[in-house]
Amino acid sequence: DQQVKQNSPSLSVQEGRISILNCDYTNSMFDYFLWYKKYPAEGPTFLISISSIKDKNEDGRFTVFLNKSAKHLSLHIVPSQPGDSAVYFCAARDGNKLVFGAGTILRVKS
Amino acid sequence: EAGVAQSPRYKIIEKRQSVAFWCNPISGHATLYWYQQILGQGPKLLIQFQNNGVVDDSQLPKDRFSAERLKGVDSTLKIQPAKLEDSAVYLCASSLDSRYEQYFGPGTRLTVT
Numbered sequence: 378d379q380q381v382k383q384n385s386p387s388l389s390v391q392e393g394r395i396s397i398l399n400c401d402y403t404n405s406m407f408d409y410f411l412w413y414k415k416y417p418a419e420g421p422t423f424l425i426s427i428s429s430i431k432d433k434n435e436d437g438r439f440t441v442f443l444n445k446s447a448k449h450l451s452l453h454i455v456p457s458q459p460g461d462s463a464v465y466f467c468a469a470r471d472g473n474k475l476v477f478g479a480g481t482i483l484r485v486k487s
Numbered sequence: 488e489a490g491v492a493q494s495p496r497y498k499i500i501e502k503r504q505s506v507a508f509w510c511n512p513i514s515g516h517a518t519l520y521w522y523q524q525i526l527g528q529g530p531k532l533l534i535q536f537q538n539n540g541v542v543d544d545s546q547l548p549k550d551r552f553s554a555e556r557l558k559g560v561d562s563t564l565k566i567q568p569a570k571l572e573d574s575a576v577y578l579c580a581s582s583l584d585s586r587y588e589q590y591f592g593p594g595t596r597l598t599v600t
Contacts (some may be wrong), residue, residue: 466529
Protein backbone atom coordinates (compact mmCIF):
# COMPACT_ATOMS: atom_id res chain seq x y z
CA ASP A 378 0.00 0.00 0.00
CA GLN A 379 1.86 3.05 -1.29
CA GLN A 380 0.79 6.02 0.78
CA VAL A 381 3.17 8.40 -1.01
CA LYS A 382 3.46 8.20 -4.78
CA GLN A 383 5.78 9.87 -7.23
CA ASN A 384 4.33 8.84 -10.55
CA SER A 385 7.08 10.21 -12.77
CA PRO A 386 10.21 8.03 -12.56
CA SER A 387 12.25 10.64 -14.44
CA LEU A 388 12.18 14.20 -15.72
CA SER A 389 14.48 15.98 -18.16
CA VAL A 390 14.69 19.79 -18.22
CA GLN A 391 16.83 22.35 -20.01
CA GLU A 392 19.13 24.49 -17.88
CA GLY A 393 17.46 27.77 -16.89
CA ARG A 394 13.93 26.38 -17.21
CA ILE A 395 11.54 25.37 -14.44
CA SER A 396 11.56 21.83 -13.03
CA ILE A 397 8.31 20.62 -11.49
CA LEU A 398 8.33 17.41 -9.47
CA ASN A 399 5.03 15.99 -8.28
CA CYS A 400 3.93 13.86 -5.36
CA ASP A 401 0.53 12.43 -4.36
CA TYR A 402 -0.46 10.97 -1.01
CA THR A 403 -3.41 9.07 0.38
CA ASN A 404 -3.17 9.45 4.16
CA SER A 405 -4.96 12.58 5.39
CA MET A 406 -3.21 12.22 8.77
CA PHE A 407 0.14 13.32 7.34
CA ASP A 408 1.01 16.62 9.04
CA TYR A 409 4.34 17.54 7.48
CA PHE A 410 5.90 17.02 4.07
CA LEU A 411 9.54 17.07 3.04
CA TRP A 412 11.64 16.86 -0.09
CA TYR A 413 15.01 15.14 -0.05
CA LYS A 414 17.66 15.20 -2.76
CA LYS A 415 20.02 12.29 -3.37
CA TYR A 416 23.23 12.11 -5.40
CA PRO A 417 24.72 8.72 -6.39
CA ALA A 418 26.61 6.94 -3.59
CA GLU A 419 25.41 9.48 -1.03
CA GLY A 420 22.56 9.50 1.45
CA PRO A 421 19.49 11.70 0.93
CA THR A 422 19.87 15.31 2.06
CA PHE A 423 17.03 17.49 3.30
CA LEU A 424 15.96 20.15 0.81
CA ILE A 425 12.73 21.86 1.86
CA SER A 426 9.60 21.13 3.87
CA ILE A 427 6.04 22.35 4.41
CA SER A 428 3.56 22.00 7.22
CA SER A 429 0.07 20.76 6.40
CA ILE A 430 -1.36 24.10 7.61
CA LYS A 431 0.42 25.99 4.83
CA ASP A 432 0.07 25.89 1.07
CA LYS A 433 3.44 27.27 0.01
CA ASN A 434 6.99 27.46 1.27
CA GLU A 435 9.86 29.07 -0.57
CA ASP A 436 13.64 28.83 -0.14
CA GLY A 437 15.72 30.46 -2.82
CA ARG A 438 15.21 28.63 -6.10
CA PHE A 439 13.05 25.98 -4.43
CA THR A 440 9.32 26.29 -3.74
CA VAL A 441 7.00 23.60 -2.44
CA PHE A 442 3.25 23.84 -2.99
CA LEU A 443 0.69 21.82 -1.03
CA ASN A 444 -2.89 21.20 -2.18
CA LYS A 445 -4.55 19.38 0.73
CA SER A 446 -7.90 18.90 -0.97
CA ALA A 447 -6.19 17.12 -3.85
CA LYS A 448 -3.64 15.41 -1.56
CA HIS A 449 -0.94 16.67 -3.87
CA LEU A 450 2.34 18.50 -3.45
CA SER A 451 4.89 19.73 -5.92
CA LEU A 452 8.45 21.01 -5.88
CA HIS A 453 9.37 23.83 -8.26
CA ILE A 454 12.99 24.58 -9.06
CA VAL A 455 13.58 27.87 -10.87
CA PRO A 456 15.91 28.29 -12.63
CA SER A 457 17.13 24.71 -12.96
CA GLN A 458 20.88 24.16 -12.92
CA PRO A 459 22.97 21.14 -14.00
CA GLY A 460 23.96 20.60 -10.34
CA ASP A 461 20.29 19.97 -9.56
CA SER A 462 20.51 16.66 -11.42
CA ALA A 463 19.75 14.06 -8.74
CA VAL A 464 17.01 11.81 -7.40
CA TYR A 465 14.30 13.71 -5.53
CA PHE A 466 12.25 11.96 -2.84
CA CYS A 467 8.99 13.22 -1.45
CA ALA A 468 8.34 12.21 2.17
CA ALA A 469 5.40 12.62 4.52
CA ARG A 470 5.36 12.49 8.30
CA ASP A 471 2.95 10.20 10.12
CA GLY A 472 3.52 10.61 13.85
CA ASN A 473 7.21 9.92 14.41
CA LYS A 474 7.70 8.17 11.09
CA LEU A 475 8.56 9.38 7.56
CA VAL A 476 7.00 7.63 4.58
CA PHE A 477 8.92 8.08 1.33
CA GLY A 478 7.90 8.01 -2.30
CA ALA A 479 9.91 6.03 -4.85
CA GLY A 480 11.73 9.09 -6.15
CA THR A 481 12.02 11.01 -9.42
CA ILE A 482 15.28 11.26 -11.34
CA LEU A 483 15.82 14.84 -12.50
CA ARG A 484 18.26 15.51 -15.34
CA VAL A 485 19.07 19.13 -16.11
CA LYS A 486 20.68 19.49 -19.51
CA SER A 487 23.14 22.31 -20.22
CA GLU B 488 29.99 19.22 12.26
CA ALA B 489 30.62 15.59 11.31
CA GLY B 490 27.79 13.81 9.53
CA VAL B 491 26.33 10.37 10.04
CA ALA B 492 29.00 7.71 9.54
CA GLN B 493 28.29 4.20 8.27
CA SER B 494 30.45 1.19 7.58
CA PRO B 495 31.10 -0.78 5.56
CA ARG B 496 30.11 1.08 2.39
CA TYR B 497 29.74 -2.12 0.36
CA LYS B 498 29.25 -5.75 1.28
CA ILE B 499 28.77 -8.87 -0.81
CA ILE B 500 27.69 -12.09 0.91
CA GLU B 501 26.11 -15.39 -0.02
CA LYS B 502 22.57 -16.25 1.02
CA ARG B 503 22.27 -17.76 4.48
CA GLN B 504 25.37 -15.89 5.67
CA SER B 505 25.30 -13.21 8.36
CA VAL B 506 26.18 -9.53 8.04
CA ALA B 507 26.36 -6.52 10.35
CA PHE B 508 26.26 -2.80 9.63
CA TRP B 509 27.47 -0.04 11.90
CA CYS B 510 26.22 3.52 12.30
CA ASN B 511 27.58 6.48 14.24
CA PRO B 512 25.01 9.32 14.37
CA ILE B 513 25.63 13.05 14.61
CA SER B 514 26.75 13.96 18.11
CA GLY B 515 23.85 14.90 20.34
CA HIS B 516 21.15 13.38 18.14
CA ALA B 517 18.76 11.39 20.30
CA THR B 518 16.85 9.68 17.50
CA LEU B 519 18.41 7.10 15.19
CA TYR B 520 16.77 5.36 12.25
CA TRP B 521 17.62 2.41 10.02
CA TYR B 522 16.07 2.34 6.55
CA GLN B 523 16.12 -0.23 3.77
CA GLN B 524 16.13 1.10 0.21
CA ILE B 525 15.53 -1.47 -2.50
CA LEU B 526 16.47 -0.42 -6.03
CA GLY B 527 13.73 1.70 -7.59
CA GLN B 528 11.95 2.32 -4.29
CA GLY B 529 12.08 4.93 -1.59
CA PRO B 530 13.66 4.31 1.81
CA LYS B 531 11.53 2.15 4.10
CA LEU B 532 11.87 2.52 7.87
CA LEU B 533 13.06 -0.65 9.59
CA ILE B 534 13.57 0.57 13.14
CA GLN B 535 13.65 3.82 15.10
CA PHE B 536 15.48 4.38 18.39
CA GLN B 537 14.98 7.20 20.85
CA ASN B 538 18.23 7.21 22.85
CA ASN B 539 18.70 3.47 23.46
CA GLY B 540 15.01 2.52 23.42
CA VAL B 541 13.05 1.21 20.43
CA VAL B 542 10.22 3.52 19.31
CA ASP B 543 9.07 1.68 16.19
CA ASP B 544 10.19 -1.66 14.78
CA SER B 545 6.91 -2.62 13.13
CA GLN B 546 8.51 -3.14 9.70
CA LEU B 547 11.60 -5.00 10.91
CA PRO B 548 11.60 -8.70 9.88
CA LYS B 549 12.40 -9.86 13.38
CA ASP B 550 12.99 -13.48 12.41
CA ARG B 551 16.22 -12.46 10.68
CA PHE B 552 16.93 -8.79 11.43
CA SER B 553 18.06 -7.36 14.75
CA ALA B 554 19.33 -3.97 15.83
CA GLU B 555 20.71 -2.44 18.96
CA ARG B 556 21.83 0.97 20.13
CA LEU B 557 23.97 0.51 23.17
CA LYS B 558 24.52 3.57 25.37
CA GLY B 559 22.26 5.60 23.09
CA VAL B 560 24.98 6.46 20.57
CA ASP B 561 26.28 3.97 17.97
CA SER B 562 24.01 1.38 16.47
CA THR B 563 24.40 -1.99 14.77
CA LEU B 564 21.97 -3.66 12.37
CA LYS B 565 22.38 -7.40 11.80
CA ILE B 566 20.89 -9.81 9.29
CA GLN B 567 21.07 -13.53 10.05
CA PRO B 568 20.59 -15.45 7.80
CA ALA B 569 20.50 -13.24 4.69
CA LYS B 570 18.15 -13.86 1.79
CA LEU B 571 18.45 -12.75 -1.83
CA GLU B 572 15.65 -10.20 -1.31
CA ASP B 573 17.73 -8.44 1.36
CA SER B 574 19.90 -6.95 -1.40
CA ALA B 575 19.45 -3.21 -0.89
CA VAL B 576 21.09 -0.06 0.44
CA TYR B 577 20.81 0.22 4.21
CA LEU B 578 20.65 3.83 5.33
CA CYS B 579 21.17 5.15 8.82
CA ALA B 580 19.77 8.55 9.78
CA SER B 581 19.70 10.64 12.93
CA SER B 582 17.85 13.67 14.22
CA LEU B 583 17.89 15.85 17.32
CA ASP B 584 14.49 14.47 18.15
CA SER B 585 11.80 12.65 16.21
CA ARG B 586 10.08 15.92 15.17
CA TYR B 587 13.17 17.35 13.48
CA GLU B 588 14.73 16.82 10.05
CA GLN B 589 16.63 13.60 9.58
CA TYR B 590 20.25 13.54 8.44
CA PHE B 591 21.29 10.50 6.45
CA GLY B 592 24.55 8.65 6.20
CA PRO B 593 25.97 7.46 2.84
CA GLY B 594 24.48 3.99 3.25
CA THR B 595 25.78 0.43 2.96
CA ARG B 596 25.08 -1.35 -0.31
CA LEU B 597 24.44 -5.03 0.41
CA THR B 598 24.45 -7.63 -2.36
CA VAL B 599 23.29 -11.14 -1.47
CA THR B 600 24.23 -13.80 -4.06
